[in-house]
Amino acid sequence: MVKHVFSKAGLGWTAAAVALVAILLFACQGGGGGKEGGRAGRGITTGSAGDAASATYVPPGDLDKYYLFYSGGHSGNIYVAGIPSMRHISTIPVFTPYPATGYGFDDESKAMLGGYTWGDCHHPSISKTNGEYDGRWLFINENANNRVARIDLRDFKTKQIFGPIPNLSGNHGSAFVTANTEYVTYASRFSVPVPRGTYASIDQYASSYKGVVGCLKVDPNTGEMSNGFQILTPPFNWDLGSTGRGPSADWVAWTCYNSERATGELEKTAGANDRDYAIVVNWREAAAAAASGKGKDIGGVPVLDPKEVPGLCYLVPVPKSPHGVDFGPDGTYFVTSGKLEAVTTVYSFQKLQDAIAAKKFTGEEDGIPVLDYDAVIDREVQIGLGPLHTQYDDKGYAYTSLFIDSAIAKWDPKTGEVLDTIPVAYNIGHLMVPGGDSSKPYGEYVVALNKLSHGRHLNVGPSQPESSQLIDITGDKMKLLYDAFTEPEPHYAEACPAELLKPIEVYPKEENKDPMAVWDIKDAGITRNGNVVDVKMVMVRSTLYPTAIEVNKGDTVKIHMTNIEQTTDELHGFAINLYNINLVVDPGETKHVTFTADKQGVFPFYCTNFCSALHQEMQGYFLVK
């Protein structure tokens, strides 16, 4: 028998009240900061410091075992670190200009940013084959301007930013890829009238505002994303999603909050129902329906309306105010947690299929059938307060973050038994086990992505970094190993074994097909066509050639820079005084910058990226008559 918490009308609010007390209690404790807010003040210890130190120590010259890709939140970046050292190795700029690599300054990356100077990126997703990470690409969503980006893991560079995606507002439930990277998934956190640009009064929210869930098609050879399809949904606030694998490989699920369709003061109004929903979508069927013309073109995308095209998606009741759904490694079950209900539910994918076939529905929302909760669940588990996200290890265990308890619980999804709990510092959001959202979890570690660091670091003033903690999960008991800090704000991360990736260190000359590339100083030079000036420049130790560029005021200047080095780590930069020009060109790469010579005078240019003993001598003049 399943204990049905929803049947007890009062329990939800009791749990919410407990949660509220816990939040208030936490706030009171946390206010002090400083030494009292540090490790001693919270009773968190590292156990044996010597053991923890040796477990995370990577001797100088040795390499980490895993790549860790953190989302950088509203920084718009991805941070690359190593596990177990937790050392920050590199920053991949994605949605934000980044002068350190010249990103957003050259013509190509500037065009890719599309005029936006920031993004809010949350959930990195390594491409998959048969449900396992294949290490080709890294996708990441963008919540503020409704986009998805693709990074090529061959060179760790952003290659495509797709969007703003039509009809979508707040792309939070993204960029989880399907089992063979057929699609990148997305969902609207905020509902608006569609298509974008339509006005409807806020009073019309429940009926005239629409959510969408959908998929971007991914080219299997190039990774290039293009519009796939969307499904119209009620104006719920879609949250995190998860893609199926194995038997559930054709399915994707997201949870929502605000199934009340409320507006304003959601902290009160969106908690009225004792349950919210997950939506489960058969993406393969939906793609086929869109391909056969069953969708309606809205904003340039085929949009499927469940009222007109039934059988593509279903709603599953979930504990109150969930913050995501996570398919298990073998794809036979998925887990949701109600952050205000303190209940984690394990759903059976087979029972879900059976209930759909037997039409075990309890109602519908805008044409989407609601499945009977009792018919589709395996069990409910009481793990702790504020359960959020779940990851899986290589032994069949689940790890769930507990925001209010500031802890991680290890438990068995097959029995519901909670096996261990470890406190973290503090208020964990996401957590990450290498491969923990794929068919092949690697286990070994869980990284706690904590929302608050509360002074567990040298005091850097009020703008405190985010905190991550590395925890050993190889034994029966979890062991805290290391505190790491990052720029804001890791929401999620993925990690893969180092040997899965084989990044290049130089761009091979033979692959450079840029028509403006020059590989010898004798081919470098300046040509004029009307008021357009093309400069083919060679960058090599130790010159930027031609060393003088003379133009007329008002000319359009196009500088095409080729770094002709084929040697590892020999980057060159190109900056012009007072012209806001800043490029960095990797070995074998060609980059372009186009600008108007709108200031008269003489402006030095120089190499910004230290390259050789004669680096200082790599300079020249940009002369404007």
Ligand SMILES: [Cu+2]
């Ligand atoms: Cu240089």
